[in-house]
Amino acid sequence: MGDSITSKSNSSQNEPAMKGWLFKWTNYLKGYQRRWFVLQNGHLSYYRNQAEMAHTCRGSISLHGALIYTVDACTFVITNGGTQTFHIKAASEVERQSWVTALELAKAKAIRNMESEEDEETMESEGGEDWSGLVRKLESQLSELQTCGDVLAKHWKNLAKPLSEMETNADPEALQGKTKEVCERATLFRIATNAMINSCAEYLKTAQNHSHKLIKALQHEKEQRERLQEMVETLAQQHSKLEQAANAHTQRPASTQSNANFWDTTNTVRFF
Numbered sequence: 001m002g003d004s005i006t007s008k009s010n011s012s013q014n015e016p017a018m019k020g021w022l023f024k025w026t027n028y029l030k031g032y033q034r035r036w037f038v039l040q041n042g043h044l045s046y047y048r049n050q051a052e053m054a055h056t057c058r059g060s061i062s063l064h065g066a067l068i069y070t071v072d073a074c075t076f077v078i079t080n081g082g083t084q085t086f087h088i089k090a091a092s093e094v095e096r097q098s099w100v101t102a103l104e105l106a107k108a109k110a111i112r113n114m115e116s117e118e119d120e121e122t123m124e125s126e127g128g129e130d131w132s133g134l135v136r137k138l139e140s141q142l143s144e145l146q147t148c149g150d151v152l153a154k155h156w157k158n159l160a161k162p163l164s165e166m167e168t169n170a171d172p173e174a175l176q177g178k179t180k181e182v183c184e185r186a187t188l189f190r191i192a193t194n195a196m197i198n199s200c201a202e203y204l205k206t207a208q209n210h211s212h213k214l215i216k217a218l219q220h221e222k223e224q225r226e227r228l229q230e231m232v233e234t235l236a237q238q239h240s241k242l243e244q245a246a247n248a249h250t251q252r253p254a255s256t257q258s259n260a261n262f263w264d265t266t267n268t269v270r271f272f
Contacts, residue, residue: 016040018102020095025087032089039102042110044078044086061086063107064114068100076100097188101151101195108147112140134206134214141203148196155192159185 018039023032024046035046038053045060047053066080073093079085090096162181169175 017106018099020099022046022099023089025089032087037088037099039099039106042106042113044103044106046086059084059086062110063103064110066107068103068107070096070100078103092184094184094187094191097155098191101188101192104151105144105147105195108144109140112143137206138203141199141206145196145199145203148192148199152189152192152196155185155189159189 016038020037021034022037024035024037025031026033035048035058036050036053037044037046042063043060044063045057047056047058052058061078061080061084063078066078068076068078070076071087074091074096075087075089076096076099077085077087088099090099159182162178162185166175166178166182169178
C-alpha cells in the first residue's frame with residue numbers, strides 16, 4: 001500500500017499536500033478499513049475511494065490544535081481534544097512517518113495561518129498592510145523551516161543510533177537486521193531532508209520576489225526623510241531670521257520715537 005503521493009508544490013491552496021491509501025479504524029466489528037486520505041488546507045479528510053472526492057466526504061479533522069502521535073511502527077493517532085479521533089495504520093514505518101511528518105508540517109502551517117488571519121483583522125484600519133503581510137509570510141515560512149529542522153534533527157538522531165551499533169556489532173545476523181533498520185531510517189531522513197529543501201526554496205522564492213519592492217520602499221522612505229530634514233532646516237533658518245528681526249525691533253532707542261512724536265506735535269500747532 002505504499003502509494004501515498006506527496007505534493008511537491010504549495011503554490012495553490014487547492015492542491016493537496018499529500019494523498020493516498022491508509023487503513024482507518026472503524027469499529028470492533030469491522031476493524032481497520034482501507035480509505036483514501038487527503039491532506040489539504042490544514043484538514044485531513046478521508047473517502048471510501050477516490051471517486052467519492054467529488055461529492056461525499058466520510059470524515060474530516062482539523063489539524064489546528066490537534067495532537068498527532070505514533071502508536072507502533074505502522075500506526076498513528078490524530079485527536080483534537082476528544083471530539084474526534086482518527087486511528088490510522090500505514091503499510092510500513094516509512095509510509096507512517098511520511099504521513100506523520102506531513103501532518104506535523106500542515107499543523108504548524110494551520111496554526112500560523114490562523115494567527116495571521118487574526119493579525120489581519122486587527123490591522124484592517126492601519127496602513128502598510130502589504131508590507132505587514134510580507135513580513136508575516138516570511139515569518140511563517142521561517143517558522144516552517146525551523147519545524148523542518150526539528151524533524152530533520154530527530155530523524156538524524158534515529159539514524160545515527162543504528163549506525164553506531166553496526167560499528168560495534170560483529171554478528172552477521174544482527175548486522176543484517178541493523179542494515180535493514182538503517183535503510184528505513186535513511187529513507188525517513190531523506191523525506192525530512194526533501195521537506196527542508198522545499199521549505200528553503202519557498203522562503204528564498206518569496207524573498208527574491210519581494211526584494212526589489214523592499215529596496216524601492218526603503219529608497220522612498222530615505223528620500224522622504226531627506227525632504228523632511230530639509231524642511232526642518234529651512235524652518236529653523238526662517239525662525240532664526242524672524243527672531244533676529246524681532247530682537248532688533250525691540251532694541252531700538254526710545255528717544256528716537258519721542259523726538260518723532262515731538263516734531264509731529266509742533267508741526268500740528270503751527271498749522272493751526
